[in-house]
Amino acid sequence: MSAGVDTRHAIASARSIVVKIGSSALTSVAGGLDTGRLDALADAIETRMQAGSDVVVVSSGAVGAGLAPLGLRRRPQDLATKQAAASVGQLALAHAWGTSFGRYQRTVGQVLLTAEDMARRSNHRNAQRTLDRLRALGAVAVVNENDTVATAELRFGDNDRLAALVAHLVGADALVLLSDVDGLYSGDPRKDPAAQFIPQVDSPEDLDGVIAGSGGALGTGGMASKLSAARLAADAGVPVLLAAAADAASALAGGAVGTTFTARPNRLSARRFWVRHAADTRGDLHLDAGAVRAVVGRRHSLLSAGITAVDGGFDAGDVVALRDPSGAVVGRGVVAYDAIELGAMLGQSTGNLAPELQRPVVHADDLVSV
Ligand SMILES: Nc1ncnc2c1ncn2[C@@H]1O[C@H](COP(=O)(O)OP(=O)(O)O)[C@@H](O)[C@H]1O
Numbered sequence: 001m002s003a004g005v006d007t008r009h010a011i012a013s014a015r016s017i018v019v020k021i022g023s024s025a026l027t028s029v030a031g032g033l034d035t036g037r038l039d040a041l042a043d044a045i046e047t048r049m050q051a052g053s054d055v056v057v058v059s060s061g062a063v064g065a066g067l068a069p070l071g072l073r074r075r076p077q078d079l080a081t082k083q084a085a086a087s088v089g090q091l092a093l094a095h096a097w098g099t100s101f102g103r104y105q106r107t108v109g110q111v112l113l114t115a116e117d118m119a120r121r122s123n124h125r126n127a128q129r130t131l132d133r134l135r136a137l138g139a140v141a142v143v144n145e146n147d148t149v150a151t152a153e154l155r156f157g158d159n160d161r162l163a164a165l166v167a168h169l170v171g172a173d174a175l176v177l178l179s180d181v182d183g184l185y186s187g188d189p190r191k192d193p194a195a196q197f198i199p200q201v202d203s204p205e206d207l208d209g210v211i212a213g214s215g216g217a218l219g220t221g222g223m224a225s226k227l228s229a230a231r232l233a234a235d236a237g238v239p240v241l242l243a244a245a246a247d248a249a250s251a252l253a254g255g256a257v258g259t260t261f262t263a264r265p266n267r268l269s270a271r272r273f274w275v276r277h278a279a280d281t282r283g284d285l286h287l288d289a290g291a292v293r294a295v296v297g298r299r300h301s302l303l304s305a306g307i308t309a310v311d312g313g314f315d316a317g318d319v320v321a322l323r324d325p326s327g328a329v330v331g332r333g334v335v336a337y338d339a340i341e342l343g344a345m346l347g348q349s350t351g352n353l354a355p356e357l358q359r360p361v362v363h364a365d366d367l368v369s370v
């Protein structure tokens, strides 16, 4: 069986699925929230739930749903107006999902998360417990970014990444990204009618030459954010299907629609996944060329001898970015010392340090290259 067929089968038989629906599939600038489309999506999701799968919905569309009630004619650019639109629109969005699933006597729970929640292990665990309990009680969780409190620096920026993190959080077996495009093309099909459809992506090489363009009038991340979310999910061992929201019924029933992304078989451990994708970095360690070769090339632990400078006020246990001599980020890792302690150890070989300072600065198990 080819990897693509395997992936399709894995998605069709997944016990637990995260279904993410983009703004472009739920809202329009002129018409706001399209409840007809929302009903069709709820029908497809309910059918899959009736067949025994647990589904978590990640729904965009708050900003789009809030434009018309506030008299706004286009998606705002500034954060405060976007947040105001999201606060109005989220109410309408959650209500619409509640009404739509209510046709099946299915209860809906709203879960609003920020990137910071994903980065803090305690918040992360609470979100996990809430989602798990909603599932156990037979309710469907409808997740969105908590737009009114997310700051510019902490924003997920788009819900594709949020959906991939939620898929990891709930231990999902599949992630389905539904948009206004029916899959991945070699270029943006809205701009290039000759763009070729790509039915399956098994490895990063399959993306060579693909131009991942920006989104539509209401979407945020465009195709680039979907590809990076697919990579994130693949790291967590979760296969991904990217399809059109209009094909939701077929996508959730294992039909031959959309583009599949094969998950890597040797998934990252939960800790390394968190280090690479979820945690915020609190500082930077600048490495010399030898240290870059050791940690990125040979997967060794990072020792103080290879660090030339530190930036930031991090504490021991925080995640920091590792930079090569040109300043490019080459990895991330959990640092074993705080910034002041480490500042005094720079460039020193381990044998010259006091015994309590001889453990690696970043242990190989806590280090990921990027
Ligand atoms: N290589 C590509 N393949 C498919 N679609 C692409 C590509 N590059 C850009 N796009 C555009 O990305 C859009 C989907 O992204 P976006 O508007 O952010 O959707 P959503 O709101 O569902 O997250 C599509 O409408 C499509 O025009």
Ligand SMILES: N[C@@H](CCC(=O)OP(=O)(O)O)C(=O)O
Pocket (backbone or CB within 6 Å): 021, 022, 023, 024, 059, 060, 061, 062, 063, 064, 086, 144, 145, 147, 157, 158, 159, 160, 215, 218, 219, 220, 221, 222
């Ligand atoms: N959280 C916001 C923005 C999310 C967003 O636009 O993402 P997407 O349409 O998935 O690219 C909203 O609900 O409008």
